[in-house]
Amino acid sequence: MISEDTKKNIIDAIKYADSYASGSKRRHLQVTFDRMLAELSKSIFNEEITNRMEFRIKVNSTQNNSKIILSLRKMLKKQDHLFSKDYHGKTGETVSFIKNELAKFFEVIDS
């Protein structure tokens, strides 16, 4: 479902969440996150991702209510914390997203 390269990058971000909340590392995490969504889109829907929001709509609409989908829905609901332009002075929200929603999604995938 998720490639080893993507897993490795996301696990590093979860481990060092504070440093991934801003600057260069934040941009690296954004690139990795987009790759992860593309991999999930292929795995779940067997199609290329075209847009982050459209992907979220598809995940929310699917009849599949597996643990992974439920956890993915929760994670995607908060994905804006990673991509919003107004993160200056609010990096705590990004750290919280990485440590909570993203980390919990990974726990479900690995379980």
Added chain:
Amino acid sequence: MSQEIKFTLLIGSFARGTHGADSDVDILRIGHFDKVKLGFSVSNSNPISYIDFDIHDFTDIFEDGSLFLYHAFNEGVLIDGDPESWYLLKEKFEVSSSFKKYIDEYAELLNFIKDYKGYESSPLPYLSNIFMCAKNIGIFKLAEKKEYNFEKYMALTAGCGLSDEDARLLLKANTIYERTGKVKPDLMSALERAAIEWKNNFEFKMDLLRNDK
């Protein structure tokens, strides 16, 4: 710098008057997080996007001679805040002349994408993220020549030396991936070819982006 500073500005394409049907309405808030009354109507396809700086962060970028702040001073439209104070700040502001640190950061991110196994098989996020890096490298490279141009197409062509076709495909990929999500099959085929072309010629294109060949 006064702790009482509080400004609101319209920036970006709406401030420049170059906005399109899907452009963000970019609002810069300095020293506050209050809701902003625009004074003009926008459609649902023009999301409002806030960029916020508290006084501490604002002071930092002011002293750094931030290119972003240069853009806000020169193209921004003051919506709220004391015009005279804003003008005095603008007069005091000196834009930096070196952006090497930022160019290096985005070039390093491009390398990260280049080496990411299989990323090109997802053309839209792949090209959209390449666009984001190239656009910023282009803007900073132009600024080092004292050409302050924030238009995406100009950043890609005049700033990075990319061809018209490369620039247009990167722009389209970014618009689809970040905004519309709508892509016709023939365009998708073109984007798939562009992604493979980037993958196969990444070193050459990186060289083009970093230098002025």
